[in-house]
Amino acid sequence: MSGKTSQRLFRARLERMTEQLKNDMMSGALAPGDFLPSESALAEQYGISNKSVRQGLDVLVGEGLIRKIPRVGNQVTETAKELQATVTLGINSSLERDMAMSELLASFSRKYPSVRVRTITIPGNSRQFVKEYAESPLLDAFIINHQYFQSMEESGLLSTLEPLTPAEGTYRVLEGGFTADGVLYGQPLLFSPLVLCYNKDHFLEAGLPEPDSSWTWNDCIGTARRLTRRRERYGFVFYVMSDNRWPAFLLQSGEAFARGPDGGCDIAGTGLLDGIRLCDAIIHDRDMFPSVLSESNDDIGRLFETGKVSMMLTSYMSLNELKHSDIRYDISTLPYGREPRTLTVAMAACIRKGSADKRAAKLLVDYLSSVEGQMLIRRQTIGIPAIKPAAEAEVGEGLNRPSRYDLFRDIWPTMRFHRDLNLTSEGLGKLWGLLKTYWSHLIDDETLCAQVRDQLSDHVRHRGAGPVR
Structure with missing residues (x-):
């Protein structure tokens, strides 16, 4: 040495x-x-x-x-005694459901009684968070998803974050979403791929085989129509307005947004446009999809729990809505289009470099990503902890979990993130604006392609000729 x-x-x-x-x-x-x-x-x-x-x-x-x-x-x-501190933690409104936040913080307080944790709810929009909160002295630490992290990176704000050491046992693929130039700025805490959740009794009553990894969207659509019963239930649903749902259809094209030789982004004739059309066909299929009753994630959960819908596109985190229910359900891989891919959402904790209580903030983040903290998430929720020993641990009865909870272990190669579409955070927002207009049938394919070229060409993250495959 x-x-x-x-x-x-x-x-x-x-x-x-x-x-x-x-x-x-x-x-x-x-x-x-x-x-x-x-x-x-x-x-x-x-x-x-x-x-x-x-x-x-x-x-x-x-x-x-x-x-x-x-x-x-x-x-x-x-x-x-002067080492005693107060940490202000920024969280979003769903974390109580997703990771049993109150119980986690109560457990942390019992372990570290001299550290008081105060929570602040941060905006649901990543660009609003970057503008109003990322540099705010109000926060010592915050929990964000990889879209928020991408917004911070593109806004040049990663220098405001404290570099972190990966927690032992963390799934390495999750760290990539919170790493820049080889430096980890967000400690992964939990994640979820999108899956197909289905009512087992509905399939049994209809004499239909349950979904499996061979299902295409045509299989899903055909089965959903057979499960639909007029004035009783619909076959399939998902929350169209969520940017943690619709990007899956584009990711399954196996392509990403790119500039052509002339510098323009052209999606005409690509798998991306096919994915957009497929999503349009599904959400407007009145023989299986309830459009008016799918205006929020809460609507989707209630529809499924009350037996008003047989299948839903959802995440492990959203399955927490069912954890105390009596419904018999299970999960399967997402049906696929061109390629079997699924969108994955990950959450991570960051520490603000300018925090007045940085040592206490680190103590909190270290606890949330420790085996103890991660096992609490595993026992109290249906979300997937970010460290392997907790995610793959056996837990006792108590929650209504899907029997195929371990499905995520077999589909790592199919997991993708929003960034794999190759658009900036602002570009993804602009794309959503265009798709809302298109899926409302206010513009046609030709107009959509022209507007994508006009509005998104400057928001492609990496140059390239033709669709990135």
Whole structure:
């Protein structure tokens, strides 16, 4: 080992020791009047010499956090009480449902009683969040999805975030959505691919085989029509207005938005346009799809739980609406068009670099991504924790979970993110505006393609000739 490498390793271990001792004081594990472990015990624990331990303890003495009592030991002082802190955490309104936020924060408070967590609800629109909250001193940390992260990256705001070390056991593919230039800025906490959820009793009554991974959209549409019963129930539904639903149809084209040789973005004759047309055909099929009753995710959940619809395109997170229900349901892979792909949504915690309580914010983020915190998510919700040991752990009864909960383990190769469409965050918003007009039948294919070329060409993330495949 070179001298420089050895020196870096020494500094890292020494810093880890002092930071852990401070965290123990902050959490109350080491209270004023308590004595630290002996110098020899600390040296063995952190793999450094007794001399190095003394150097680290001298730092804590200099900060007034401990006092050295000759021939007795190192005692925590009253000054350590000043390490107590308040962390303001920005969350969206669905996190209570998605990851049992109240129970998580209550568990954190029991473990670290000297850290008070205050929550603020952040806007549902990522561009509004970037404009009003990303640099705000009101927040010490926040939980966002990868679309919010993309907005921050494109707005040049990643420098406001604290670089993070990946939690052990995190699914690596999730880290990519919160990494820029090789630096992780968001600690993944949970994720979900879109899946097809179905009512088992409806299939049984109709004598139809349950969905499986071979299903195309034609299979889904044909079955949905057979399951529909006039004035009783519809066969299939999803929340059209959600940007965590409709992009799946475009991702299944196997293509992405790109500039042609002339610099324009042309989708005429592409799989992207085919995906847009397919979605249009589904949402306007009155023989299976209830348009008026699908105006919110809450509507979708209620329709399914009350037996008014047989199948829905949904996420693991939204399945939490069913966790205390009696309905017999299960999940299958998303039906596919050109390619078997599914949209995946991931959530991560970020720390604001300018936080006045950065150490306390890190303590919170570390807890949320720890095995303890992640197992609480696993036990109390149907969402998928971001670390493998928790996501794949066996849990007891108590919630109405799908028997095929482990489906996500088999479909990693099909999972895609919004960024795989190759549009900027603003461009995705512009695309949604165009699609609303198109799916309202106010413009035709030719006009849509012309407007995509006019409005999205400057919002393609990477140059290329023709659709990116």
